[in-house]
Each structure stands twice: as C-alpha cells, then as structure tokens.
Amino acid sequence: NDRVHTDQQQHTDHLDIIQVCQNVIRDMHQYGLCVIDKFLGEKKGLAVLDEVLRMYQSGVFKDGQLVRNKSTNKQDLKTIRGDQITWMDGRETDCSNIGQLISKVDSIIMRANRMANNGHMGDYVINGRTKAMVACYPGHGSHYVKHVDNPNQDGRCITAIYYLNRDWDIKQNGGLLRIFPEGWTDQVADIEPLFDRILFFWSDRRNPHEVQPAYKTRYAITLWYFDAKEREEACKRYQRERQRELQHLTRQDT
Ligand SMILES: O=C(O)CCC(=O)Nc1cc2ccccc2cn1
Numbered sequence: 368n369d370r371v372h373t374d375q376q377q378h379t380d381h382l383d384i385i386q387v388c389q390n391v392i393r394d395m396h397q398y399g400l401c402v403i404d405k406f407l408g409e410k411k412g413l414a415v416l417d418e419v420l421r422m423y424q425s426g427v428f429k430d431g432q433l434v435r436n437k438s439t440n441k442q443d444l445k446t447i448r449g450d451q452i453t454w455m456d457g458r459e460t461d462c463s464n465i466g467q468l469i470s471k472v473d474s475i476i477m478r479a480n481r482m483a484n485n486g487h488m489g490d491y492v493i494n495g496r497t498k499a500m501v502a503c504y505p506g507h508g509s510h511y512v513k514h515v516d517n518p519n520q521d522g523r524c525i526t527a528i529y530y531l532n533r534d535w536d537i538k539q540n541g542g543l544l545r546i547f548p549e550g551w552t553d554q555v556a557d558i559e560p561l562f563d564r565i566l567f568f569w570s571d572r573r574n575p576h577e578v579q580p581a582y583k584t585r586y587a588i589t590l591w592y593f594d595a596k597e598r599e600e601a602c603k604r605y606q607r608e609r610q611r612e613l614q615h616l617t618r619q620d621t
C-alpha cells in the first residue's frame with residue numbers, strides 16, 4: 368500500500384502546486400503581490416536555514432548596500448551597513464536544500480506563467496532568472512531605503528523573496544518589508560519576514576518597497592525572473608551602449 372501512498376502523495380502534491388499557482392495568478396493580477404506561508408514545511412525550511420547559517424559562518428557574504436543614517440542629535444552621517452549578500456546558483460556543495468527551494472520556486476513561476484491566460488501574470492513570457500541572492504541584515508538597525516528593484520526595464524518582471532526568520536517578533540526585531548503599491552493611494556502592504564514564507568511581487572515601479580531597521584539578524588533568499596522580450600531589449604540596449612563607448616575610446620586613441 369506504500370506504492371498507493373506515494374501515488375496519493377504525488378497526486379496531492381500535484382494538486383497543491385496547481386492550487387498554489389492559481390493563488391499566485393489571482394493575487395498577482397489583483398494586488399501585484401502574493402504571500403504564501405508554509406512554503407516548504409518546517410523540516411525542509413529548517414534545512415535551508417541551516418545551509419544559509421553555515422554559509423554565513425563561513426564568511427562568504429559581502430557587504431551589500433551602504434545606507435546613510437542621519438543620527439538624530441549630532442549631524443555626522445552614521446553609515447549603517449544594509450544587507451550583506453552572496454549570490455549562488457544552488458548547485459554548490461552542501462547546499463542541496465537551497466537548490467531544491469530554487470527548483471520549487473522555478474516550477475511554480477513557470478507553471479503559473481503557462482496557466483495564466485493572456486492578460487494575467489502580466490502578459491510576460493518568463494524564460495529565465497538571476498542567480499539566488501542570499502541576504503542577511505546583521506541587526507543593530509541595518510535597513511534598506513525605499514527603492515524599486517527594476518526602475519528602467521532591465522528585464523526583471525517578478526521578485527521572489529523566501530524568508531528564513533524563526534520566532535520573529537516584528538515589534539522587538541523590526542525588519543518589516545513595507546511595499547507601497549502604485550495605484551493604492553493611502554495603503555501599504557506590510558510583510559513580516561517570517562520563517563518559511565515566500566513573497567512574489569512585480570519588480571518594476573508598481574512596487575516601491577523598503578526594509579525597516581532590523582534589530583536581529585534577518586535572512587532572506589531572493590530570485591528575480593526575466594521577461595523574455597524586456598530582457599532581450601535590455602541586452603540589445605546594453606550592447607549598443609558598449610559599442611558607443613568602445614568607438615568613443617578608439618576615436619580618442621587615433
Ligand atoms: O528582504 C526584503 O524584504 C527585501 C529587501 C530588498 O528589497 N532587497 C534588495 C536588494 C538589492 C540588491 C542589489 C540590487 C537591488 C536590490 C533590490 N532589493
């Protein structure tokens with residue numbers, strides 16, 4: 368009966384995926400963002416967290432964004448390091464759980480993109496993504512100023528962020544992600560960076576967002592998915608700029 372069990376299990380897993388994709392399509396269409404909790408389940412979530420912590424201990428993270436912070440009393444600018452980041456493709460040794468997370472996000476994004484009839488999932492044709500960016504906010508007030516991930520059509524259409532923070536108390540620990548969805552006049556979306564939670568949102572100007580100061584180490588893994596056409600255009604633009612630069616340089620030489 369265990370064979371039946373596994374077929375049954377695969378069947379429900381299959382249904383879960385379809386259900387998840389329908390939720391993603393609906394929420395992205397209605398709100399431009401989508402939050403899913405219990406994405407991997409406790410066991411697999413902890414395995415991913417364990418790999419991230421081991422990587423952090425090994426010192427591969429580089430200092431990310433420099434963030435200026437006007438200290439209230441004195442006028443000197445205290446710079447608070449924002450996030451520390453490292454990029455990975457998920458095939459690194461001893462990172463198989465991070466690899467499985469990436470594959471699961473890929474399958475949901477690609478399937479949702481196929482399932483959505485035209486007009487939904489933004490009419491994008493998703494054909495690739497960046498590597499995974501593993502980020503850590505070391506606490507003591509590190510934050511990320513309000514910004515747009517893709518302000519100038521670099522090809523990225525969906526941001527996917529997987530959070531790894533257990534027992535996170537937003538009042539004590541801060542680190543809230545606040546999204547200011549364009550078109551929502553007086554509303555914001557406050558997302559707590561909770562363990563085993565995944566967030567999807569349109570990467571362009573529709574979703575300016577900020578990370579408020581964190582007072583406990585705060586981990587997240589981010590993937591950005593490309594729209595085929597926008598990405599192709601961006602690469603062509605980049606090539607043209609490179610050509611112009613090179614011609615300019617060679618002209619200077621002659
Ligand atoms: O951790 C979160 O809740 C979101 C943090 C966040 O927005 N990170 C981020 C990090 C980035 C690093 C390099 C370039 C662009 C970037 C845009 N966004």
Ligand SMILES: [Mn+2]
Nearest residue numbers: 514515516576
């Ligand atoms: Mn961002």
